[in-house]
Amino acid sequence: KNKDFLILYDENSKLSFTHKIKHNIRTVDNIPIHTKSYKYPQIFEDEVKQQVKKMLRDGIIKESISPYTSPVWVVPKKTDSSGKKKFRLVIDYRKLNEKTINDKYPIPDITDILDKLGRACYFSTVDLVSGFHQIQLANEDMEKTAFSVNSGKYEFTRMPFGLKNAPATFQRVMDCILREHLGKFCLVYMDDIIIFSPSFQEHKVHISKIFRKLKEANLKIQHEKCEFFRKEVQFLGHTVTEHGVKPNNDKIEVIRSWPIPKTEKDIRQFLGILGYYRRFIKDFAKLVKPLTNLLRKEIEIEMTPEIIKCFEKCKKILTLDPILIYPDFSKEFILTTDASDFAIGAVLSQGPIGQDRPVAYASRTLNKTEERYSTTEKELLAIIWAVKHFRPYLYGRKFKLYTDHQPLTFSLTNANNKIIRWRLMLEEFDYEIIYKPGKQNVIADALSQSDDMTAHSADTSDDYFIPCTEKPLNVFRNQIILKISHIETEAYEQIFPKYHRHTVVKATYTEEAIVDLFKRYLNPKGTNGLLLPISLTQLVQETFRKHFSSNRLFKVFISETLLRDLRLDNEQDDVVREAHNHGHRGTKENKMQILQTYFFPQIDRIVKIFVKSCEICKKAKYNRKPPKLIQKSTTGDKPFNRVHIDIFFLQGKKWLTIVDSFSKFANAIPLETRTIIDIKQAFSEHIRQFGRPETIICDQEPSFRSIDFIGFLDDLGIAIHFASSSNSNGIIERFHSTLIEIFRTTKPKYSELTLEEHVNVAIDIYNNTFHEATKAKPREVVFNTTNIEFNKRQAKLEKLNQDRNDPVRLETGENVIIKNSQRLTKDKNPFKITTVKTDNILTFKDKNNVKIHKNRIKN
Numbered sequence: 001k002n003k004d005f006l007i008l009y010d011e012n013s014k015l016s017f018t019h020k021i022k023h024n025i026r027t028v029d030n031i032p033i034h035t036k037s038y039k040y041p042q043i044f045e046d047e048v049k050q051q052v053k054k055m056l057r058d059g060i061i062k063e064s065i066s067p068y069t070s071p072v073w074v075v076p077k078k079t080d081s082s083g084k085k086k087f088r089l090v091i092d093y094r095k096l097n098e099k100t101i102n103d104k105y106p107i108p109d110i111t112d113i114l115d116k117l118g119r120a121c122y123f124s125t126v127d128l129v130s131g132f133h134q135i136q137l138a139n140e141d142m143e144k145t146a147f148s149v150n151s152g153k154y155e156f157t158r159m160p161f162g163l164k165n166a167p168a169t170f171q172r173v174m175d176c177i178l179r180e181h182l183g184k185f186c187l188v189y190m191d192d193i194i195i196f197s198p199s200f201q202e203h204k205v206h207i208s209k210i211f212r213k214l215k216e217a218n219l220k221i222q223h224e225k226c227e228f229f230r231k232e233v234q235f236l237g238h239t240v241t242e243h244g245v246k247p248n249n250d251k252i253e254v255i256r257s258w259p260i261p262k263t264e265k266d267i268r269q270f271l272g273i274l275g276y277y278r279r280f281i282k283d284f285a286k287l288v289k290p291l292t293n294l295l296r297k298e299i300e301i302e303m304t305p306e307i308i309k310c311f312e313k314c315k316k317i318l319t320l321d322p323i324l325i326y327p328d329f330s331k332e333f334i335l336t337t338d339a340s341d342f343a344i345g346a347v348l349s350q351g352p353i354g355q356d357r358p359v360a361y362a363s364r365t366l367n368k369t370e371e372r373y374s375t376t377e378k379e380l381l382a383i384i385w386a387v388k389h390f391r392p393y394l395y396g397r398k399f400k401l402y403t404d405h406q407p408l409t410f411s412l413t414n415a416n417n418k419i420i421r422w423r424l425m426l427e428e429f430d431y432e433i434i435y436k437p438g439k440q441n442v443i444a445d446a447l448s449q450s451d452d453m454t455a456h457s458a459d460t461s462d463d464y465f466i467p468c469t470e471k472p473l474n475v476f477r478n479q480i481i482l483k484i485s486h487i488e489t490e491a492y493e494q495i496f497p498k499y500h501r502h503t504v505v506k507a508t509y510t511e512e513a514i515v516d517l518f519k520r521y522l523n524p525k526g527t528n529g530l531l532l533p534i535s536l537t538q539l540v541q542e543t544f545r546k547h548f549s550s551n552r553l554f555k556v557f558i559s560e561t562l563l564r565d566l567r568l569d570n571e572q573d574d575v576v577r578e579a580h581n582h583g584h585r586g587t588k589e590n591k592m593q594i595l596q597t598y599f600f601p602q603i604d605r606i607v608k609i610f611v612k613s614c615e616i617c618k619k620a621k622y623n624r625k626p627p628k629l630i631q632k633s634t635t636g637d638k639p640f641n642r643v644h645i646d647i648f649f650l651q652g653k654k655w656l657t658i659v660d661s662f663s664k665f666a667n668a669i670p671l672e673t674r675t676i677i678d679i680k681q682a683f684s685e686h687i688r689q690f691g692r693p694e695t696i697i698c699d700q701e702p703s704f705r706s707i708d709f710i711g712f713l714d715d716l717g718i719a720i721h722f723a724s725s726s727n728s729n730g731i732i733e734r735f736h737s738t739l740i741e742i743f744r745t746t747k748p749k750y751s752e753l754t755l756e757e758h759v760n761v762a763i764d765i766y767n768n769t770f771h772e773a774t775k776a777k778p779r780e781v782v783f784n785t786t787n788i789e790f791n792k793r794q795a796k797l798e799k800l801n802q803d804r805n806d807p808v809r810l811e812t813g814e815n816v817i818i819k820n821s822q823r824l825t826k827d828k829n830p831f832k833i834t835t836v837k838t839d840n841i842l843t844f845k846d847k848n849n850v851k852i853h854k855n856r857i858k859n
Helices: 003-009 042-057 094-099 110-115 139-145 166-178 200-216 249-256 264-275 289-293 305-320 375-389 406-411 417-424 490-495 511-521 534-548 569-581 587-594 603-612 615-620 676-690 707-716 726-745 755-767 778-783 788-800
Strands: 018-023 061-063 072-076 087-091 122-127 135-137 147-149 152-156 186-189 192-197 227-230 232-235 238-241 245-247 333-339 343-350 357-365 398-403 430-435 464-467 502-505 642-650 653-660 666-671 695-698 719-722 831-836 841-844 851-853
Touching: 018 166, 042 061, 042 072, 042 087, 042 152, 072 147, 110 186, 122 200, 122 232, 135 139, 135 166, 139 152, 166 186, 166 200, 192 200, 192 232, 200 227, 200 707, 227 232, 227 707, 264 289, 264 305, 289 305, 333 375, 343 375, 357 375, 375 398, 569 587, 569 603, 587 603, 642 726, 653 676, 653 726, 653 755, 666 676, 666 726, 666 755, 676 707, 707 719, 726 755, 755 778
Parallel strands: 018 135, 333 398, 398 430, 642 695, 695 719
Antiparallel strands: 061 152, 072 087, 122 192, 122 227, 147 152, 186 192, 232 238, 238 245, 333 343, 343 357, 464 502, 642 653, 653 666, 831 841, 841 851
């Protein structure tokens, strides 16, 4: 089916080259460069000879009499799958690069590439064989690439690695070859190609089009490093999925295992690899500030406990599996900004307010001048910088701009001369600025939360509450973060008048009152903390800095809310009833409302029971939860509907093994080789015996990943899922181990049998033995599906996998409540059934003789 493209990955032929473009080395002068050769260890002599010989054979290099000479390095490459060490011959072209005129051809931005992968469900990545070596050098520039080794002197006829403008040339070549498809279903970053499509059929077509272009350009691919028809691929150091993009797991592991830096170089290397993923990290600049401070010339590097804590937090932040969604330019963007004393940050997101998901994070530290700005100026600076940073997303589109600084909404409309100048920078954008209190601005606002406190979101109102409890939110950690003492001073009462269980804060406080409170309540010898409402955060901080910044004994702890623990049942009932009757909302909404102020054990169960028992809700509410179908588990819903396949090896022989996930029945078909032809023939034999499955699950076996095999399954209408690890294909891995155990234990009994006969006996023993998962014999399940006990167990499993009630049996004359529609008025419920038909249609006593399906009856 794909024979036309076999030439793209023919390993036996010489490495070809494209005729599209030749690489030129333009230098500022024509004076030859000669650099003395580096001595490499004798142990590498054979490796160098072998690589030179191969490049001569492929026409990549030729013997040279050039006046130019650049030295050679031998550097180790990654160990291959066989565990064999490999090395690369590298030419040091630094002196030549210094004289080379820079090629300004644009290299794509990685972020821009990743942003264009939205709405795709299938991905394929294509890797070229020694991509640079498939581009010709201009004849007049070949001598400039000369190098010498012990066996002689050579020069390149193809573009080598290490040249200054090689990446630009390669990008130009790939853009030229694939320009017709770029941005539509294909993107290129130098020698990395990704193909993306919304459906499997389109993806096949798209791959063929890209292959056709590569074939026309005479380029070859390295099929071992290519991935096709994937739901998830690794691309440019990221993991790309249909849901979004996240950091590459291998890179995260490197960060996770990074040792504590000891030198400036170590810190820069760590910040470099961490900075590559800064768009995934909220408040990156603020997070790494302690580390970047160590890079100042006047600072001596000392890894204090605070610095080490910062370093470990940086390592941990990417292990939380952050994922960014792809931007949808047909929908509105949300830009949320925030500023602290030494950094500004922003998050670009999309989605309904409160459920928006991040597209990207951005942050930077403030310089010394900016650190002296007022709070309002810092907040405005954060907005201006964030809008400029995300300009490609926001320009020409209306977006919502959220800030947690209320005076800013006033400043932009009633500004002094300085802010007017800044406001003019925003004139080219179409935005709506909205005040979002810090306690709701949970993404961008790191300032309003303590590192060790858990936050709950709360609705905004004109009044703010201070729960009078001494327990913080994370009581489950059995620790008290902040000790709160009982406050009885007049100064406190001036600001917070007493009110039952809560203190309602009105806008009557003054700066003088807060200063008085600080002086009377806090003292240098005490251990008390001062708990203040979130509404006073800004004023408290400004007052504290103004009057107490020189006193290091003072510390402002900021908490959003503390919960009152209710243990008495009558209190719990009263709270739940009051919360629900306020608006008759659902279980989740009532729970969230209660958790703003209270906590008590089994809150989920108590709220759910109360909401379900509310008669008013039953009659008045629409049914927004559609009936659920029986959920199909990953074990399939009938024999051989979903099977796991693998290649089994034993004593030099091979079998294609197939295990049915429903019955656990196993089949094994001998293979002569691991070629696609033999595997297709063996699998076809299985289909003739047991029928065609809907889905197969397999591991990363190259034969299964081939386009030929995937196309074969596609023609049969069979979906294929690739397991990311052996654990994901555990059913067949467990079968293999069981099969080997049976084979070994029965070997003395069946010693006269051939290997294939003995394996068949072992499989027959397995299929006629009770399986732990099904509590039945696999063969019995397949060939006697009326087995009563098995069907009972299967029905029980289905019941556990369903989140629905059993079908309701209804009789004539019974009163029922009908889910609302425009045909039935809400106040007529309940209705009396007049007839029940066999097709689940009910008739009700009504002037219109209404008929409805029984699925519309509330349980």
